Amino acid sequence: MKEYIALFFTHSGAIKFxxxxxxxxxxxxLMPVPRKLSSNCGVCARFNFDGNINDLINEEIEQIYEIINDAYKLIYEEK
Incomplete structure (x- = not known):
């Protein structure tokens, strides 16, 4: 199972997720965004997921990072 952090444009987006x-x-x-990452709302979601990450993406998500050995790899960014 892979571990991810999703950043959101708003607090309500994080709660909906x-x-x-x-x-x-x-x-x-839900937790504060790590200092290494920036966010508009300051709240992120840390989650475990085995499926296709594209199935989770919605208009509320700003960025998604995969957590690999305590490092963050950007895998999605809203354009």
Whole structure:
């Protein structure tokens, strides 16, 4: 299972993602954005997911990073 951090444009986007995750049995925790990363709202979702990450992307998500050995690899960015 891979581990990710999603950054959002707004707090409400993060909360909506958490609800979506819970409904779809995805382990998800809201937390402050790590200092290494920037965010508009300051809240991110850390989650584990095995499927296609594109299935989770919506208009609320600013960026998604895969966490690899405590480092962050950008895998999605809203253009």
């Amino acid at each position: 958490q609800r979506f995750s819970k409904k779809n049995n995805i382990d998800c925790e």
